[in-house]
Amino acid sequence: xxxxxxxxxxxxxxxxxxxxxxxxxxxxxxxxxxxxxxxxxxxxxxxxxxxxxxxxxxxxxxxxxxxxxxxxxxxxxxxxxxxxxxxxxxxxxxxxxxxxxxxxxxxxxxxxxxxxxxxxxxxxxxxxxxxxxxxxxxxxxxxxxxxxxxxxxxxxxxxxxxxxxxxxxxxxxxxxxxxxxxxxxxxxxxxxxxxxxxxxxxxxxxxxxxxxxxxxxxxxxxxxxxxxxxxxxxxxxxxxxxxxxxxxxxxxxxxxxxxxxxxxxxxxxxxxxxxxxxxxxxxxxxxxxxxxxxxxxxxxxxxxxxxxxxxxxxxxxxxxxxxxxxxxxxxxxxxxxxxxxxxxxxxxxxxxxxxxxxxxxxxxxxxxxxxxxxxxxxxxxxxxxxxxxxxxxxxxxxxxxxxxxxxxxxxxxxxxxxxxxxxxxxxxxxxxxxxxxxxxxxxxxxxxxxxxxxxxxxxxxxxxxxxxxxxxxxxxxxxxxxxxxxxxxxxxxxxxxxxxxxxxxxxxxxxxxxxxxxxxxxxxxxxxxxxxxxxxxxxxxxxxxxxxxxxxxxxxxxxxxxxxxxxxxxxxxxxxxxxxxxxxxxxxxxxxxxxxxxxxx
Amino acid sequence: xxxxxxxxxxxxxxxxxxxxxxxxxxxxxxxxxxxxxxxxxxxxxxxxxxxxxxxxxxxxxxxxxxxxxxxxxxxxxxxxxxxxxxxxxxxxxxxxxxxxxxxxxxxxxxxxxxxxxxxxxxxxxxxxxxxxxxxxxxxxxxxxxxxxxxxxxxxxxxxxxxxxxxxxxxxxxxxxxxxxxxxxxxxxxxxxxxxxxxxxxxxxxxxxxxxxxxxxxxxxxxxxxxxxxxxxxxxxxxxxxxxxxxxxxxxxxxxxxxxxxxxxxxxxxxxxxxxxxxxxxxxxxxxxxxxxxxxxxxxxxxxxxxxxxxxxxxxxxxxxxxxxxxxxxxxxxxxxxxxxxxxxxxxxxxxxxxxxxxxxxxxxxxxxxxxxxxxxxx
Numbered sequence: 001x002x003x004x005x006x007x008x009x010x011x012x013x014x015x016x017x018x019x020x021x022x023x024x025x026x027x028x029x030x031x032x033x034x035x036x037x038x039x040x041x042x043x044x045x046x047x048x049x050x051x052x053x054x055x056x057x058x059x060x061x062x063x064x065x066x067x068x069x070x071x072x073x074x075x076x077x078x079x080x081x082x083x084x085x086x087x088x089x090x091x092x093x094x095x096x097x098x099x100x101x102x103x104x105x106x107x108x109x110x111x112x113x114x115x116x117x118x119x120x121x122x123x124x125x126x127x128x129x130x131x132x133x134x135x136x137x138x139x140x141x142x143x144x145x146x147x148x149x150x151x152x153x154x155x156x157x158x159x160x161x162x163x164x165x166x167x168x169x170x171x172x173x174x175x176x177x178x179x180x181x182x183x184x185x186x187x188x189x190x191x192x193x194x195x196x197x198x199x200x201x202x203x204x205x206x207x208x209x210x211x212x213x214x215x216x217x218x219x220x221x222x223x224x225x226x227x228x229x230x231x232x233x234x235x236x237x238x239x240x241x242x243x244x245x246x247x248x249x250x251x252x253x254x255x256x257x258x259x260x261x262x263x264x265x266x267x268x269x270x271x272x273x274x275x276x277x278x279x280x281x282x283x284x285x286x287x288x289x290x291x292x293x294x295x296x297x298x299x300x301x302x303x304x305x306x307x308x309x310x311x312x313x314x315x316x317x318x319x320x321x322x323x324x325x326x327x328x329x330x331x332x333x334x335x336x337x338x339x340x341x342x343x344x345x346x347x348x349x350x351x352x353x354x355x356x357x358x359x360x361x362x363x364x365x366x367x368x369x370x371x372x373x374x375x376x377x378x379x380x381x382x383x384x385x386x387x388x389x390x391x392x393x394x395x396x397x398x399x400x401x402x403x404x405x406x407x408x409x410x411x412x413x414x415x416x417x418x419x420x421x422x423x424x425x426x427x428x429x430x431x432x433x434x435x436x437x438x439x440x441x442x443x444x445x446x447x448x449x450x451x452x453x454x455x456x457x458x459x460x461x462x463x464x465x466x467x468x469x470x471x472x473x474x475x476x477x478x479x480x481x482x483x484x485x486x487x488x489x490x491x492x493x494x495x496x497x498x499x500x501x502x503x504x505x506x507x508x509x510x511x512x513x514x515x516x517x518x519x520x521x522x523x524x525x526x527x528x529x530x531x532x533x534x535x536x537x538x539x540x541x542x543x544x545x546x547x548x549x550x551x552x553x554x555x556x557x558x559x560x561x562x563x564x565x566x567x568x569x570x571x572x573x574x575x576x577x578x579x580x581x582x583x584x585x586x587x588x589x590x591x592x593x594x595x596x597x598x599x600x601x
Numbered sequence: 602x603x604x605x606x607x608x609x610x611x612x613x614x615x616x617x618x619x620x621x622x623x624x625x626x627x628x629x630x631x632x633x634x635x636x637x638x639x640x641x642x643x644x645x646x647x648x649x650x651x652x653x654x655x656x657x658x659x660x661x662x663x664x665x666x667x668x669x670x671x672x673x674x675x676x677x678x679x680x681x682x683x684x685x686x687x688x689x690x691x692x693x694x695x696x697x698x699x700x701x702x703x704x705x706x707x708x709x710x711x712x713x714x715x716x717x718x719x720x721x722x723x724x725x726x727x728x729x730x731x732x733x734x735x736x737x738x739x740x741x742x743x744x745x746x747x748x749x750x751x752x753x754x755x756x757x758x759x760x761x762x763x764x765x766x767x768x769x770x771x772x773x774x775x776x777x778x779x780x781x782x783x784x785x786x787x788x789x790x791x792x793x794x795x796x797x798x799x800x801x802x803x804x805x806x807x808x809x810x811x812x813x814x815x816x817x818x819x820x821x822x823x824x825x826x827x828x829x830x831x832x833x834x835x836x837x838x839x840x841x842x843x844x845x846x847x848x849x850x851x852x853x854x855x856x857x858x859x860x861x862x863x864x865x866x867x868x869x870x871x872x873x874x875x876x877x878x879x880x881x882x883x884x885x886x887x888x889x890x891x892x893x894x895x896x897x898x899x900x901x902x903x904x905x906x907x908x909x910x911x912x913x914x915x916x917x918x919x920x921x922x923x924x925x926x927x928x929x930x931x932x933x934x935x936x937x938x939x940x941x942x943x944x945x946x947x948x949x950x951x952x953x954x955x956x957x958x959x960x961x962x963x964x965x966x967x968x969x970x971x972x973x974x975x976x977x978x979x
Contacts, residue, residue, distance in 0.1 A: 527815075529950065529972055552815035553822075555970040557791040557840055562608055562855055562869040564911060565876055565901065571914070574971060575978050 002187040006258040010185045011079045011216065013096055013129075015121055016106035017114035017473075021136040024168040025106055025177070026064070026080060030247065032174050033066040033078070063202075063214055063260055064247040070182050078181060079260035081201065083120065094123050095201040095275045098290075099216035099260060102130035102185030104177065105152070109135045109143035109165075112151045112444070114414060114473050121156060130185050133160050134177055139167040147442075155440055188258030195286040196220030196228070198255075198263075198279040203270055205324035209240065211267035212249070215279060216260050218290060223254045227282040228265060231289040235272050236282045237265035270324045298330050298346025299407070299478065300353055300373050300457050301390035303500065304360070305342030307367035307580065307591050312341045318364035319343060322356060329356055334391065338500040338584045339369055339594070344391055350457055369582075369591050371500050372598050375453045378405040378481050392502040395488045398539055404504075405481040407453045410435070413464065415472035417443045422467040430455035431506060451476075452484065454504070458598060489514055491521070491597075492535040496585045501597055507538075514544040516600045524593045527551035532587050602655040602686065605872070606854040609640065609659065609677065610865030611666040612883055615701060619734035619800035620762075620793060624867040624881055625664040632883060636866075637673050639890040641680045643864045643879075648684040651862065656685045658692040658851035661715075667697030671709035678713050692850040694719055694758075700737035702745040707752035717849075718749050719758040719789075725776040729765050732810070734800065739779070746783050756847055758787035763821040765793050766801075766810040773821045774828060781832040786847040790825050791840050792818055819968060838919050839967055856919050857927075858912040867898070874908065876901050905932070909939055914974050922961025936960065943976050 016022035062082040069075050083096040097103070103124045107113055113121075124131060133152050135145045149160040164180060166173030202214040215222075222228070226239045243251040244261040255261045267273055278289035306315045316333075323329050330346040347353040353373060360366050377389045380402045389395050411432070413423055417439070424434070424447070432449035440446050456476065464472050489510050491501035505513050514536030521534050525548050536544040556567060581588040612625045613633060626632070659681060666674065674695070681687060694717040695710060702720070722742045723733055730738065742759075749757055759780050763773045780788060795801045795812065804810045813821070826836055834842035838856060841849065854861050863869045866886035869878045877900040880886040889896035903911065909932055916923040928936045937944065944960060947953040952966035952973050966973055 529952070529969060551969055551972065552819050553792070553968050554972045555792075555839060555968060557794055558789075562861060562863055562871070563878070564855070564871065564915065565869070565878075565899070568911065568914070571971060571974055571978065575975050578975060 002189050002258070003192070005256065006187045006189060008074060009077045009079070009188055009258050010102065010181050011081065011100045011188055011258070011260055012102040012104060012181055012185050013081045013083050013100045013124075014104045014106055015083065015117060015124060016136075017108070017111075017117040020106050020108040020111070020114075020117070021168045022082075022106055025104070025134070025136065025166070025174075026082060028168050028171050028174045029066060029078075029080060029178065030064060031171070032178065033068045062247075063245045065244045065260070068178050068182070070179065076182055078178070081260065093120055094127070095199065097124050097127045097129060098199055099201045100127075100129060101188055102132065102181065104181070105131050105133045105158070106136050107133065107148050107152065109137045109145045109148050110140050112148050113155060118155070118475075131156075131158055132177075132180050132184055133158050133163040135160075135163055135165045136168050138165045139170050139172070151440070190217070190219045190257030192219075192221050192256045194219040194257070195284050196222055196226075196279065196281045197286045197290055198222060199290050200273050200275055200277045200279060202275060203273050203327075205270055205321075206264070209264040209266070211270050211273050211324075212262050212264050213267070213273045213279070214260075214262050215255070217255045217257050219257050219286070220281070221254050221256045222263060222279070222281075224251075228263075228279050229282040229285060230272060231278040231280055231286075232274070233272065237267055239263050239265045270327050274327045298328070299349055299453065300347045300375060301344055302347075302353060302373040303334055303336060303339065303342055303371035303391065304331075304345050304357070305336065305339040305369045305371075305500075307369055309340045311366060314364065315343065315360070315366055315368075318360050318366060319345070321364075322359060326356075328352070336371075336393070336500045338498045338582060338589070339371070340582075342369075346390070350461070367591075369500075369594050370598070371594060372503050373457045374504065375407050375457060377407075377486065377504060380405070389504075392488055392504045393499040395504065403483050404486045406484045406486060408450055408479050408482050409453045409456065409476040410479050411449045411451050411456065411474055411476045413447045413449070413472050413474045414440070415445060415447065415468050417445045419468040419472060420445060420447065423447055423464065423472060426460075426463055426467055427451065430460065450479065452482075452506075453478070487538045489517075490537045491517060492533075492537060493521075493525075493587045493589065494530075494532055494585055495535075497537075498584055498589070500594055503597070510538055511543050513600065514538075517597050518544040518546040520596045520600055521593055522546040522548055524596050525587070525589055528586075528588060530586070603653060603860065604657050604854075605651065605654045606658045606660065606851050606859070606861035607656050607681065607685070608851075608861060608863040608865075608868055609644075609661050609666075609681075610863065610868040611661060611663040611669060612636075612866055613663065613668055614665045614698075615668055616734065616736050619732070619804075620795065621734075622796035622799050623664070626883065629883070632887075633669055633673070635887055636883060637669070637677060639887040640865050641677060642890050643896070644677070644680045644684055647862060647864070651685050654686065654860075656681070656687040656691060658854060659687070659694070660851040661693075661695040663696055665698045665701050666695050667701045667703075667706065671706040671713070674715075675709060675713035678715070682714070690716075692717055694849070694851055696721065697745070698735075698737065699741035699745045702748060704748045704752065707748055707754065711752050711754065716754070717756040717758065718754045719760065719787075720745055720749075721760045722776070722780065723760060723762045724765060724768070724772070725779050726772050729768060729772070732766055733762075743783070746785070756786050758789060758849065759785050760789045760791065762791050762793050763825060764813050764818040766812060768813065768821075770817075770821055770824060774824060777825055777828050781829070781834070785834075787841070787843040787849060788829055788834055789841050790822075790829070792822065822968075836920050839970065853919075856915045858908070858915045874903050876903060908932070910977055913940070913977050917962055917966075917970060917973065920961065922959040924959055926958065940977060943979070947973060947976060 014022045064080050066078040067075055068078055081096050081099050083093045105121060135148050137143060138145055145165050152158050152160050164173050164176040197219045198215040198217045200213045200215055203211050206212050222242055224239050224241050227236060228239055229236045241251050242255050242261060242263045243249050280286040306312050319331050328348050331343040334342055334344040360368060374390055379387045379389055379396060381396060381400050382402045415423055427449045430451055432451040435448040435450055437445055437447045464474055485507045486504050487507050487510055489503050489505050490497045518534045518536050527548055529551055531550045532548040534546045535542050581590050614625045614627050617627045693715045695715050696719045698721045723735060724730055725739050727738055761776050795805050829842040833844055836842050837848050860872050862872060866879055866883045867881040878898050879896050880889055880898045886896055913923060925936055948955055951963055953960055954963055
């Protein structure tokens with residue numbers, strides 16, 4: 001039975017599709033409960049990263065404590081836990097959900113439920129959360145609240161009769177949402193006196209205090225000075241402070257079962273406090289950790305190299321700093337003949353990869369060369385050994401390979417039925433295997449394909465958007481490995497294999513891809529003093545060939561009436577351009593050549 | 602005595618050519634008088650600094666110096682000779698464009714000591730002259746040469762360009778043939794470079810004109826080089842050809858990385874291991890000279906390493922190349938001490954050749970001089 005404090009506490013999160021108004025609603029909740037003075041009020045407080053704002057997505061979970069006086073005259077503590085809104089971060093979402101007892105399902109009154117919302121919603125249902133549907137954007141001219149309500153009932157079977165109809169933008173209906181939270185979401189339970197079990201659902205690194213871990217106390221009580229232990233690795237720390245989010249970190253004396261808050265314990269490494277882990281007391285440990293901790297497996301890998309070799313250490317520092325706040329990012333040093341020293345980085349998915357690349361470039365001002373993203377292939381060798389390959393260069397020689405398996409995903413695409421043709425065409429091109437199609441409601445369909453992950457890791461989403469005028473959305477889920485006829489496609493410049501340009505492709509696509517890459521390289525590699533043959537090869541077999549002709553003319557006609565400085569500056573600019581190129585054997589290759597290869601279909 | 606060259610800038614033209622990004626103004630005739638006064642003031646100011654120098658060459662460049670009256674030009678030369686030690690028989694060149702060159706003017710200039718005339722022809726065919734924004738026809742050019750000969754000029758340079766929009770090899774060869782038929786002593790043949798900020802650049806970016814490929818450009822260069830050589834004009838620099846003994850002494854000062862003083866707006870100097878230039882804008886320049894404030898726009902001290910590089914950069918313009926002896930004398934050590942590896946590499950690549958006395962570009966090296974120089978920049 002919940003105690004009195006617990007009875008006055010609600011822990012909830014918001015599930016919504018990008019753009020359906022999650023952040024705006026969160027802002028309104030903060031405003032209405034007075035969590036922030038107007039002066040402190042900044043649009044969309046919860047999405048703090050610049051990148052998050054720009055993309056309109058939440059990458060990291062955030063939390064905030066609200067105080068609301070319900071009509072029974074009592075003050076309630078409402079902990080809002082924001083969840084990442086993208087499939088790449090499913091695991092983090094599931095941990096955020098595990099910290100709550102209920103969720104607001106926010107749906108745009110003009111668009112209805114989208115694929116990614118569904119995925120998170122199912123997760124929430126798996127966690128036995130109480131779901132409150134909230135229909136947002138009812139102020140829009142295209143709003144069809146009744147249609148959306150019916151859709152929610154049809155698709156998920158939720159009762160929507162009392163669903164609040166709101167406009168977060170205009171701040172209408174927000175009271176009703178707060179009331180529903182108190183009425184419908186069950187209070188947390190758990191014994192304050194039991195051995196401590198607190199779930200880490202997020203963390204970030206603070207330069208002064210070390211790791212700040214976001215926790216939900218399930219059982220027991222935690223106070224400053226307590227000696228704690230991380231249950232997955234047995235590491236012990238002393239708690240320096242505990243606190244809550246108002247929304248800024250604000251210390252409290254203790255956090256008890258049912259509370260959401262943070263702790264700092266002089267932890268220097270985010271990897272010691274991974275999301276999903278359980279904190280207990282060192283001197284009175286809980287017998288079992290909370291369920292569900294798993295080590296995240298990166299799905300997509302790519303090589304990241306500094307454009308200037310000298311920036312290698314800077315890149316390492318930057319990756320380490322990002323990793324402090326993002327334990328799911330993995331990297332290890334890697335050396336490429338073409339690109340020098342860099343890192344092979346693993347990501348949860350494509351968006352994660354793009355975000356990390358962008359943050360490296362923006363926040364750390366690094367110029368990067370990125371190799372084509374790759375999945376992890378399982379190579380079964382003739383001697384019975386199995387090796388996992390995430391860098392095409394490391395593929396064993398063909399004679400040692402019995403067969404190769406690639407990871408596959410189940411892809412779910414939501415779209416108006418007008419675009420079924422183009423979508424199927426796209427999926428077939430990407431080696432998709434049609435599974436099923438169903439009408440969700442009206443003219444919206446859900447198409448399911450099984451596809452190699454490799455086929456969707458670069459530009460599938462862009463292709464899908466362009467073929468459906470932006471109407472389709474998609475989601476994917478890992479399903480397992482399957483054998484495929486895969487080959488390593490090498491690119492040779494002046495007869496030498498350029499390791500950073502090697503890719504693993506399906507045999508049927510190798511010829512077209514080889515030709516396209518060779519042609520693209522011909523465009524981007526400038527003429528050099530000598531002719532540069534470009535070849536695409538599978539093993540020893542050349543499948544495409546192009547030539548960059550030798551530079552014919554690189555000389556100034558005149559010397560500008562004694563203006564030697566001008567000529568020298570021209571040469572210096574030319575030299576600077578050359579410095580930015582990669583020397584591969586005798587060939588100078590511009591950075592964009594490596595990118596160009598990514599953009600080939 | 603130190604030897605120096607003297608460059609005098611005259612930034613006036615009847616019309617700005619469409620390819621021109623030099624400092625020159627069209628339709629600013631009322632500025633000529635104050636400008637010449639400022640120029641003469643600057644020359645007089647140099648007097649005390651150049652007392653130990655011998656002026657070997659004077660070059661009146663532009664712009665189009667020949668649109669200025671011969672009296673004014675003679676006056677400027679007079680200021681030079683009265684301020685500096687001008688060597689007897691110094692090479693004194695004036696640039697001029699057909700259509701602005703007049704008979705009486707030439708005679709007066711000749712009497713004032715000018716002994717070399719550089720005429721900008723650029724192309725023979727009317728359509729190319731039009732594309733380039735030239736104000737003259739080929740008959741004006743022939744007349745100019747005729748008048749110059751009559752006035753006693755026996756050292757004439759003609760500037761011609763190849764790689765023009767839609768220019769054919771035959772047209773290019775016709776231009777050279779016409780020049781050679783007139784028995785010209787010196788030819789500068791330049792590959793057209795479309796500079797930013799020019800009309801041609803605008804048209805080029807709009808796709809209105811089409812330039813030859815590098816292959817076509819080189820074909821014209823090779824054919825032109827062969828043709829001029831057949832007519833006794835020997836190549837002594839990447840773009841310059843002369844009868845033996847008629848090489849441009851003034852330009853050789855640049856290519857030998859020697860010292861020169863440039864006077865006038867935007868003019869560049871190389872003196873006492875410094876490179877500097879005057880204010881570019883004509884009004885700023887005149888004001889600075891009148892008020893006695895600094896007229897320097899840019900000044901750079903050249904480190905010894907930079908001097909070495911500049912020497913190589915400039916020497917390699919010349920067919921004979923870098924004199925190993927001069928280099929060693931100037932910098933104290935053999936050139937291989939500084940650039941041994943680069944030279945070996947470039948010789949291996951057949952871009953440079955080396956003999957007892959000189960290191961020079963091969964014919965192939967001349968096509969890609971910039972690439973060669975980049976190797977010396979590490």
